Amino acid sequence: MTRVLYPGSFDPITLGHMNIIKQAAFLFDEVLIAIMKNPNKSNHFFTMEERYEIVKEIYEYLDNINVIMGEGASVDVALNNDCKAIVRGIRSGKDYGYEVEMNQMNLDISNGRIRTVPLFADSNYQFLSSSMVKEVYGLDKDISKYVHPLVKQKMLEKKIR
Ligand code: ADP
Secondary structure, X not given: OOEEEEEEOOXXXXXXXXXXXXXXXXXXXXXXXXXXXXXXXXXOOOOHXXXXXXXXXXXXXXOOEEEEEEOOOHHHHHHHOOOOEEEEEEOOHHHHHHHHXXXXXXXXHOOOOOEEEXXXXXXXXXXXXXXXXXXXXXXXXXOOOXXXXXXXXXXXXXXXX
């Protein structure tokens, strides 16, 4: 059985992330989504717990897609959860350059045990990012085209509170 880890901030999860998850679930037996604590990103929209609950609810009906919260090095989270590789989404040359470096570092710090499988964003999601969703939402524009209905609902609930 091949389980792979898909780590990220997912603040919030977008249809772009979900496209990568679908691709990974087609290729591997199980996809473990890891909501990672990122000490470099301090101004979050959703808390770690909120992001975890949202992703969990979205994929509740699928046995081969699961979610955890993680911190520290993604390679350690992968090794501790019996994942064979890390999956990352590539939208552009910018993502590519970053992921090439990350793959090298992850191989190094895991002593060659964990490598990255890059998956390419489908063209309609190529320009989609969590920060863009937050920006469009902040402008009071409709985000239905970019996120799962549950994400939209949870974002709107924040505004009302
Ligand atoms: P991080 O903060 O680690 O970059 P993100 O939640 O922003 O985490 O993204 C997690 C992964 O999903 C990364 O590999 C990122 O490149 C990828 N990704 C983000 N948006 C998209 C998208 N629209 N299409 C494909 N991959 C994406």
